Amino acid sequence: MSSTTDAPRRPGRPAVGVRIPVRLPAELLDDIDRRARVLGRSRAAVIRSLLVEALGQGDEPKDGVDRSQIRRRLALSPRERVDHMHAVATQHERIRGTARRPAQ
16 A cells, blocks of 8 residues: 555545645635635635636537536626626617618
8 A cells, every 4th residue: 555545534525636825816706706605616616617617628518608608697696697688788789779870
């Protein structure tokens, strides 16, 4: 047996990897914590999944669906979703209004 398996296991969570200290802006940490609450996951699990996704190491199918955008939208609060939909509708109205104007 190797020396790592001979040592008695400490109680608690199993080791996932190497622990690293990282400093993040408060706003970014708030976003991560909100996403963790919405997904029902730990802060560390959310950070790990974001890093895996950013590095392209995830196991998501390559079917053209932008799952990261879907996850970002799902992480929004209901108020933020309504505000986003309103902004998109306003933008579409501006574009359609510009396209419908007769040429002068």
